[in-house]
Amino acid sequence: MSDLGIYIHVPFCGKKCGYCDFYSLKYSRDSAEGYVQAVLRNIDHYGDSASAVDTIYFGGGTPSLLFPEQLSLIIERIRERFTVNEDCEITLEANPSGLTPERLCKLRKTGINRLSIGVQSMIDSELGFLGRSHNSARVERTVLDAAEAGFENISCDLMLAVPEQTISSLEISAIRLASLPIKHISAYILKVEAGTPFDCDEIRSVVPDDETSADFYLHAVSVLEGLGFRQYEVSNFAVPGYESRHNCRYWQCRDYIGIGPSAHSCFGGKRFASESSLEKFICSDVQPVYITDDSPCGFEEYAMLRLRLREGLDLRNIGERRDFLEKKLPPLISSGYINFDGDIISLTPKGFLMSNSVIEHLIF
Amino acid sequence: MANEKIRNFCIIAHIDHGKSTLADRILEKTETVAIRDMEEQLLDNMDIERERGITIKARAVRLKYTASDGEDYIFNLIDTPGHVDFNYEVSRSLAACEGAILVVDASQGIEAQTLANTYLAIEHDLEVVPVVNKIDLPSADPERVCNEVENIIGIPAMDAPRISAKMGTNIEAVLESVVTGIPAPTGDTQKPLKALIFDSYYDSYKGVIIYVRVKEGTVKIGDSIRLMATGAVFTVVEAGFMDATNLINSGTLEAGEVGYIAASIKSIGDTQVGDTVTNNDNPCDEPLPGYRKVNPMVFSGIYPADGAKYGDLREALEKLQLNDASLSFEPETSVALGFGFRCGFLGLLHMEIIQERLEREYNLDLITTAPSVIYKVTMTSGEVVYIDNPTNFPDPALIQTAEEPMVKADILSPSEFVGNIMELCQDRRGTFKDMQYLDDTRVNLHYELPLNEIVYDFFDVLKSRTKGYASFDYEMLGYVPSKLVKLDILLNGDVVDALSFIIHTDKAYGRARKIAEKLKENIPRQLFEVPIQAAIGGKIIARETVKAMRKDVLAKCYGGDITRKKKLLEKQKEGKKRMRQLGTVEVPQEAFMSVLKLDT
Numbered sequence: 001m002s003d004l005g006i007y008i009h010v011p012f013c014g015k016k017c018g019y020c021d022f023y024s025l026k027y028s029r030d031s032a033e034g035y036v037q038a039v040l041r042n043i044d045h046y047g048d049s050a051s052a053v054d055t056i057y058f059g060g061g062t063p064s065l066l067f068p069e070q071l072s073l074i075i076e077r078i079r080e081r082f083t084v085n086e087d088c089e090i091t092l093e094a095n096p097s098g099l100t101p102e103r104l105c106k107l108r109k110t111g112i113n114r115l116s117i118g119v120q121s122m123i124d125s126e127l128g129f130l131g132r133s134h135n136s137a138r139v140e141r142t143v144l145d146a147a148e149a150g151f152e153n154i155s156c157d158l159m160l161a162v163p164e165q166t167i168s169s170l171e172i173s174a175i176r177l178a179s180l181p182i183k184h185i186s187a188y189i190l191k192v193e194a195g196t197p198f199d200c201d202e203i204r205s206v207v208p209d210d211e212t213s214a215d216f217y218l219h220a221v222s223v224l225e226g227l228g229f230r231q232y233e234v235s236n237f238a239v240p241g242y243e244s245r246h247n248c249r250y251w252q253c254r255d256y257i258g259i260g261p262s263a264h265s266c267f268g269g270k271r272f273a274s275e276s277s278l279e280k281f282i283c284s285d286v287q288p289v290y291i292t293d294d295s296p297c298g299f300e301e302y303a304m305l306r307l308r309l310r311e312g313l314d315l316r317n318i319g320e321r322r323d324f325l326e327k328k329l330p331p332l333i334s335s336g337y338i339n340f341d342g343d344i345i346s347l348t349p350k351g352f353l354m355s356n357s358v359i360e361h362l363i364f
Numbered sequence: 365m366a367n368e369k370i371r372n373f374c375i376i377a378h379i380d381h382g383k384s385t386l387a388d389r390i391l392e393k394t395e396t397v398a399i400r401d402m403e404e405q406l407l408d409n410m411d412i413e414r415e416r417g418i419t420i421k422a423r424a425v426r427l428k429y430t431a432s433d434g435e436d437y438i439f440n441l442i443d444t445p446g447h448v449d450f451n452y453e454v455s456r457s458l459a460a461c462e463g464a465i466l467v468v469d470a471s472q473g474i475e476a477q478t479l480a481n482t483y484l485a486i487e488h489d490l491e492v493v494p495v496v497n498k499i500d501l502p503s504a505d506p507e508r509v510c511n512e513v514e515n516i517i518g519i520p521a522m523d524a525p526r527i528s529a530k531m532g533t534n535i536e537a538v539l540e541s542v543v544t545g546i547p548a549p550t551g552d553t554q555k556p557l558k559a560l561i562f563d564s565y566y567d568s569y570k571g572v573i574i575y576v577r578v579k580e581g582t583v584k585i586g587d588s589i590r591l592m593a594t595g596a597v598f599t600v601v602e603a604g605f606m607d608a609t610n611l612i613n614s615g616t617l618e619a620g621e622v623g624y625i626a627a628s629i630k631s632i633g634d635t636q637v638g639d640t641v642t643n644n645d646n647p648c649d650e651p652l653p654g655y656r657k658v659n660p661m662v663f664s665g666i667y668p669a670d671g672a673k674y675g676d677l678r679e680a681l682e683k684l685q686l687n688d689a690s691l692s693f694e695p696e697t698s699v700a701l702g703f704g705f706r707c708g709f710l711g712l713l714h715m716e717i718i719q720e721r722l723e724r725e726y727n728l729d730l731i732t733t734a735p736s737v738i739y740k741v742t743m744t745s746g747e748v749v750y751i752d753n754p755t756n757f758p759d760p761a762l763i764q765t766a767e768e769p770m771v772k773a774d775i776l777s778p779s780e781f782v783g784n785i786m787e788l789c790q791d792r793r794g795t796f797k798d799m800q801y802l803d804d805t806r807v808n809l810h811y812e813l814p815l816n817e818i819v820y821d822f823f824d825v826l827k828s829r830t831k832g833y834a835s836f837d838y839e840m841l842g843y844v845p846s847k848l849v850k851l852d853i854l855l856n857g858d859v860v861d862a863l864s865f866i867i868h869t870d871k872a873y874g875r876a877r878k879i880a881e882k883l884k885e886n887i888p889r890q891l892f893e894v895p896i897q898a899a900i901g902g903k904i905i906a907r908e909t910v911k912a913m914r915k916d917v918l919a920k921c922y923g924g925d926i927t928r929k930k931k932l933l934e935k936q937k938e939g940k941k942r943m944r945q946l947g948t949v950e951v952p953q954e955a956f957m958s959v960l961k962l963d964t
Contacts, residue, residue, distance in 0.1 A: 007924060188920060214914035224722060235916060250924045264925040273925070293928045304933065305926065335892055335912065356916045357891040360936050 003085075004267075005055040005249045006078060008039060009260030010063035011278055014097070018131050018203070021193035021277045023262035024061040025054040034282040035260075036070045040077050042259045045286045046248040046267075047081025055246035055256075056090045058112075064094035068106035075111050089153075089245045091116055096134040096142040104142075106148035114244075115146055116186070122173040126162045140180060147181040153242055156186035160220055161213035162190050170216055171223055178227040181244035187220050188235050189213050214353050221349040233311045234352045251305045253297040259287065271296045303363050308355065312339075312346025328362055367620040369435065370578065374442040374457045375896045376485060377467035378475035378835060382497040385529040386467055386538070386856055387443050391608050394638065411543060411947060419532040424563075424622050426605040426612075431543045432536075438607075439542060440622035446908070456486055456637060460562045460577035460622055463491040465538065466513075468524070470496045470504035473806065474512045476837035482517050493545040494521045495538055500528040507627040508803065514524030514803060541719075541722060549901050551619030556648040557581035557630070559617070559625075559641040566686045570602070571755050572629035573611070576641055577622050579652060584616035588644040589627060592651040596634040597644050598627035637689045660692050661707025661769070661840070662715055662735045662819050663667040663752040666722070667704030669953055670731035674703045680726035681705060684718060691718060696753065700946055701956075702729055703837075706753055710734075713821055730946075733862045737815045740767040740843050754864040757850040762793050767843035768868075769815040772797075775826070777834035778806045784829040792817035793868060812841060814868070820960070849875055851905075853883070854897040855949045876906035879959050886955035889913040 012027040013020075018195070045103070051305075056078060058071065063224075071092070078084060091114040092107065099117075107115075121127050122136040139156075146154055156177050160170065161268050177185060187249075192198045194209055208216065219229055229237035233251065236244065249256050250266075258265040262276040271293035272282065281287050299321060306313040315322045332338045337351035351358050377383040427439040442457040458464065464485040469480060485492050494513050496506045505524045513521035525537035546769045563575040576583075581587065604614040605623040617623040629635060640651035657703045668677045678695075685691050692708035711717040715735060722728050739751045742764045751757050756820035773794075775785055779801070786796065789811045797810035813822075818838070826834050851872055869874055876898030883896050894910040918929050945948035 077938060165584070189917070190917070210913075237922060250926065256924055258924060264927070266924065270925070273927070274508075293930075301926070301930065304929065331892055337891075339618040350951050353914060354891060356918060356932060356936060357913065360892055360933050362931075364937050 001050060001052045001056045002192060002255065004082070005057065005246050005254070005256035006052040006053055006082075007057045007059060007138040007246070007256055007258040007260075007261035007263055007265075008063070009258060009274075010058055011035070011261050012060065012065045012213050013062045014065065014095075015076070015131075015133065015214065016197075018197040019190060019198050021062065021191065025278055027062070027065045031216075031282070032066060032070070032276060035188070035278065036066070036073060038282045038284070038287070039074055039259055041285060042287055043074070043077045046257050046259070047083070049083050051082050053078060053082045054088055055083045055249060056084075056088060057246040058092045060093055061091050062118075064098060064107075066358045067123050068103065068110055071107070071112065089114055091155075091244070091246055093118065096138050097262040099146065101145045101149065104146050109151045113151070114153040114155065114307075115151050115183075116155040117146075117157070119177065120159040121162060121169075122176040123165070123167075123169045126159075126169065126173075128347045129163055130159065133264060134171055136176065143180040143182060143256055153178075153184070154179075154182040155186060155238075155244065158185055158187045158220070160187055160189045160216045161208040163203075164210070165208070165216065167219055170220060174220065174223045174227060178224075178229065184236070184238040184244065185224060185229050187217075187224065189217055210319050217353055218349055219267065231349065231352075234308050234355060248309075251309050253302055253305060261287070263287075263357070265289070266296055269296070270294050300363050304359050307345070307347055307359050307362070308352075310346055314344050314345055324363055332358060332361065367551065370440070370549055370620050371463070371542050371546050372440045372442070372461045372549055372622055373463045373465060373546050374461050375465045375467060376481040377443045377479040377497075378472070378481075379469050381469040381472065381475070381478070384443065385525075385619075386465070386495070386497065387441065388536075389529050389535045390427065390439075390441060390539065391425070391540065391594065392532075393713075394429050397867045400421060401908060408549055422459075422783050424606055425608050426622070429539055429543070432540060433543075435730060437543055438621075438774075439539075439953055442622070455488070456562045458485055458488040458490055459560060460575075460812075461488075461490060462549055462827050463493060463542070463544065466492050466494045467497050468494060468509055468513060468528075470498045470506045470509050470676045473503045473509045473713045474516055474776070475801065476774045477834035477891045479517070479774065479776075480839075482751060482838045491546050492517075492519055494519060494524040495541075496521075496524050497529050500524045500531050500533065508928075512525045512802060526784050549620035551580050552579070553618045555580040555619070556646045557583050557587075557641065557643040558648040558652060559583065559643060560652050561591075561635060561637055561639045561798055563637060564635045564686065566683060567626075570626045570628075572626075572631075572635050572686065574625050574627075574629070574635055576617070576625055576643070577620075578619050578647065580619050581643065582616060582618045583641070583643070583700075587627070589641050590644040590647060591634060591636070591639050592642055592647075593636050593639040594634050596629075598629055600625055600627050602626040609611040609701070615687050635686075647835045649837065652808055660690065660710060661815060662711055662737060663706055664703065664709070664715060665696060665698060665704055665733035665753070666693075666707050666719070667698065667701040667731045667733075667862075671702045673728060676726065677722070677728055677730075679707065679724050681707070682733075682793070683726075684721060688718075690714070696765075698733075698755070698862045699945060700734075700860045700951075704731075708752070712821075712823070716735075729953075731953050731962065732860075733956070734865050734960055735819045736865060738770050739848060739866055741765070742767075751866070754850055754866045756868055757864075760849070765845050766848040768846040768848060770812055770841040770844050771815050771818065771838040772841050773811045773813050773818070773836065773838040775809040775811065775834055775836050776802070777807060777809070777830050779805055781834060782807060782809065783828040785809055785834060788822075788825060789813060792822060793870075812844070813838070816868075838881055849900045851879075852899045854895075854899060855883075855887075855951065856892075856894055857897075858946055858947050859899075860946060862956060872900060873905055879907045883955055884908040884910055886958040887949070890950055891916075892948055 013024045013026045090112045092112045093116045095118050119139050120130055124135045224237045230240055231237050232243045255267050257267050261278050261281040264273045270291055272289040272291045274287040274289050303313050329340055339346050375383045384576055424442045424707040429437045429439055431437055466482055496509050497843050499506055510521040525534055527534040528534055558580040559576040559578040561574050561576055564572055567573050583603055590597050602613040603617050603625050604612045642648045668674055681693050690710050693705040695705050696706040741749050744764045792813055794811040794813040797962055800808045802808055826836055848866055849869050851865055851867050852859045880896050880898050890913055893912040896905045896908045898906040943952050
């Protein structure tokens with residue numbers, strides 16, 4: 001039996017964040033209902049009892065805007081159409097606002113066993129700048145309530161290189177988060193994406209430059225490691241054993257099906273993506289998709305994805321290309337970008353920061 | 365047409381004194397061009413000439429003029445460049461003429477190129493007819509300028525027409541002085557053909573078109589002609605003259621006339637400017653003297669930015685050379701830049717023009733190395749070598765003496781800037797010779813300067829230190845011994861051959877520091893830090909470091925969308941193609957260019 005991950009893209013937000021460039025629209029009850037029905041049809045379409053579903057991931061958008069009953073319907077349908085492993089990791093991305101104790105209890109009952117909470121910062125002025133509707137006190141209460149409701153595996157997002165952030169305010173955010181009952185932290189460097197509301201001179205002029213961002217990142221890595229969160233990917237840190245199984249699929253070239261407008265899939269020997277249109281998604285029997293790669297997981301892609309992981313790229317798995325790569329290692333090693341134990345190449349934190357260039361240098 | 369009704373002349377002037385504008389007015393006045401077809405700088409038909417307001421190529425055009433004596437005259441007007449770099453074009457044109465109109469700006473007076481061009485004309489035994497232009501300017505002082513012409517050049521000027529080419533004032537007086545002041549050509553139409561090639565260009569339909577001045581005899585369609593230097597024989601397909609915009613195939617050309625010949629000449633190599641055309645069946649005894657051969661003085665490597673365009677570059681250079689005999693080139697290779705050509709130019713403007721034409725007319729993306737002059741090196745073995753590429757500069761231990769070319773420079777300027785000019789020339793290792801007052805306020809400074817000090821940016825700096833007032837001209841003096849060294853630039857420990865150059869010891873440190881700084885500005889931060897060093901022999905005399913880049917990461921692989929990351933890597937790979945990969949260092953084209961302009 002082949003294993004599989006399922007990603008459900010929930011394209012609704014109460015309010016769009018200025019830095020976000022994902023496909024999402026203003027939430028409305030009607031379109032959410034139409035959306036859920038379309039998700040169910042697609043599950044029927046892709047359903048295959050010969051696939052063992054190991055991870056389910058509700059991403060967005062703000063998936064916690066869906067009612068627990070709607071999420072439950074979707075999870076149940078997946079259980080009907082696929083074989084879902086007993087210890088399946090089921091993640092919900094959620095905003096602190098709206099997560100009342102009652103809501104959390106209902107969510108836990110749907111089978112969701114992992115929460116990824118969009119915290120971003122534990123400093124209220126930084127949250128204000130990012131336009132988030134919660135404050136740090138609200139985050140603490142939500143996490144404690146979630147633990148109370150039975151969520152044992154909680155992840156929080158932490159944003160790095162936010163305007164006005166300092167090394168010490170970053171430390172405070174990290175320490176306050178680590179003091180909560182969480183197992184995982186995703187720490188992303190703020191990036192101003194083209195076409196987002198942040199993409200203007202006013203914001204760009206206050207966003208820390210690359211040099212400062214690099215300092216924040218390296219500091220975050222060492223603080224989080226010190227707090228027991230081990231870095232296992234460019235931007236991800238976890239108490240050992242709590243690494244996100246779903247996200248690891250992406251980096252290990254394992255199969256996943258994405259359902260929802262703009263969702264990406266790697267399945268059946270192809271990479272494909274669903275069109276970024278809620279309307280089309282709701283109106284179609286099966287989501288319209290386009291192929292992005294019809295022979296994925298070749299050497300370049302494999303190496304590129306593996307090198308995002310701390311476990312790195314094992315040269316014993318790349319056959320004749322080993323010599324080609326090995327010749328390129330010495331300057332990377334002496335510059336402190338990679339570690340090499342004779343077989344496995346893995347990037348250091350400094351190397352992760354330069355991963356685009358390092359990977360390009362290695363594989364092209 | 366009897367010879368006494370022909371006038372062959374050119375117009376000479378300092379740049380910006382109104383030569384092309386006067387040519388425009390003459391074309392209008394003689395109704396050579398219909399008013400509706402008239403446009404400014406009509407004879408300058410290269411885009412680059414119009415944009416820069418300069419003439420690069422000589423042009424010949426036939427005009428008809430009815431003089432005040434009631435007779436019709438044929439004028440052959442040859443428009444010539446003014447800039448010092450293009451003197452060879454001037455001298456070629458002069459050989460086709462009996463006279464020259466000397467245009468002098470009524471507000472500026474005589475400038476360096478006025479002198480240089482006039483002396484050239486006198487050397488060619490031409491009658492010089494002075495004209496004072498721009499009398500409409502408030503600052504015009506025609507009286508003073510006429511005095512200058514008489515005192516400095518020594519030709520009568522008190523009766524010189526005072527005109528405004530821009531306003532069209534008094535143009536008839538110019539035409540009349542052409543009739544009266546310039547002699548008719550001589551020559552016998554019955555003698556064997558003897559015609560001077562003074563220019564040529566390639567036409568993709570007709571083959572090579574040669575511009576000739578017929579000195580003796582007649583040439584007509586169907587004649588078998590021989591180019592005496594190469595011995596090549598062709599049959600004349602067209603013979604005629606040029607009006608302002610077209611070739612007019614009149615079928616024949618006679619002694620005294622200026623015109624063109626088309627003879628299905630395919631190969632550029634067969635037509636040498638300065639060669640003599642004769643009749644193959646009835647040849648003349650001996651060829652005309654031809655021209656003093658012009659030697660390139662400034663050299664630089666020209667490389668295609670995209671190595672695959674090497675063949676295109678060669679083709680483009682060959683075509684340009686057809687119209688510009690002074691351009692020389694030969695293949696060379698560089699470790700840093702790949703395959704390209706070492707090109708010889710008459711000066712820096714010439715070099716810029718050629719580069720610009722290659723890029724514009726042939727759509728090529730180029731990398732150019734720093735200009736170099738030719739150094740003369742006597743080896744300890746006694747052998748003498750000439751070095752036009754710094755890479756080939758011998759090991760100092762093997763050099764007995766090294767010599768560099770010197771020029772004699774004339775700098776004309778208002779006297780208030782003398783201090784600035786002397787400072788500049790001092791800085792450029794110049795030797796002061798003397799200074800003459802042209803009048804109460806203007807001086808002519810004579811300096812001897814090393815050519816390699818003026819090939820970079822001397823003229824630009826001179827202009828900026830004299831508020832644009834100074835003018836400058838130079839002629840070669842020959843070689844003098846000099847303390848020369850080769851300065852190498854190392855990136856990440858490796859010598860980049862394309863950045864090496866030869867320099868006087870005293871200037872090496874300053875220039876090395878500047879180059880290192882410029883490179884640091886122009887080499888982007890990359891994966892590895894890039895040490896930049898400047899060295900003489902094994903000794904490092906300047907260093908800078910481009911620090912390694914700190915952050916180049918796509919933090920998220922959202923929802924399994926890895927297409928973004930792949931695209932990013934592809935884009936990066938694409939970007940690299942625009943860089944030169946030297947070892948582990950990526951060097952953008954701009955970095956090579958930036959070291960050419962250190963002082964501006």
